Amino acid sequence: MSFCCVGTLPITANRTDYGKPEEALQYVAHLAVLKGIPILAVLGNHDYECGQADRVTEILERYGVRVLDGTAVEVHGVGFAGVKGFAGGFGDRLLQPWGEPVLKQFVHEAAEKAIKLESALAKLTTSTRVVLLHYAPIVDTVLGEAPEIIPFLGTSRLEEPINRYGATAVFHGHAHHGAVEG
Numbered sequence: 359m360s361f362c363c364v365g366t367l368p369i370t371a372n373r374t375d376y377g378k379p380e381e382a383l384q385y386v387a388h389l390a391v392l393k394g395i396p397i398l399a400v401l402g403n404h405d406y407e408c409g410q411a412d413r414v415t416e417i418l419e420r421y422g423v424r425v426l427d428g429t430a431v432e433v434h435g436v437g438f439a440g441v442k443g444f445a446g447g448f449g450d451r452l453l454q455p456w457g458e459p460v461l462k463q464f465v466h467e468a469a470e471k472a473i474k475l476e477s478a479l480a481k482l483t484t485s486t487r488v489v490l491l492h493y494a495p496i497v498d499t500v501l502g503e504a505p506e507i508i509p510f511l512g513t514s515r516l517e518e519p520i521n522r523y524g525a526t527a528v529f530h531g532h533a534h535h536g537a538v539e540g
């Protein structure tokens with residue numbers, strides 16, 4: 359049984375830097391070599407840059423990639439719950455919805471993604487559950503990044519549903535110089 363996770367797009371020569379549909383088309387052209395292997399993905403922040411994330415999703419799904427967005431799927435008895443996630447910081451330094459409306463909106467976005475993840479996890483009935491995220495749910499895997507950007511690399515709001523429902527493994531992207539495990 360093999361799985362390939364895209365969305366963080368580990369094949370660096372073939373990624374959607376600006377979320378353009380033509381980038382997605384270039385990317386999926388390389389997926390033919392994975393024929394028969396289930397491919398699950400979550401979008402990343404780059405996929406939103408051009409405001410065409412829906413089109414990018416449509417292209418990926420047309421080529422057999424299952425794009426998870428608060429979605430639960432089961433593949434060969436393994437459950438997967440995926441969502442992009444969002445930023446906001448970690449632990450007792452977590453950004454709170456207080457003050458300016460735009461700041462409350464920022465926190466609301468993170469909370470909404472955590473609810474989506476919770477909803478996906480709640481649907482899984484498998485004993486093995488894997489979570490796919492773009493943003494980090496814990497600070498440990500982003501330590502090593504410049505401290506100034508750590509709150510923008512993820513949020514522990516995503517950790518709450520993972521702890522509540524339990525996960526066998528969690529994978530995330532977004533960080534470039536963090537730690538492999540946390």
Ligand SMILES: [Fe+2]
Nearest residue numbers: 402403404532
């Ligand atoms: Fe990212």
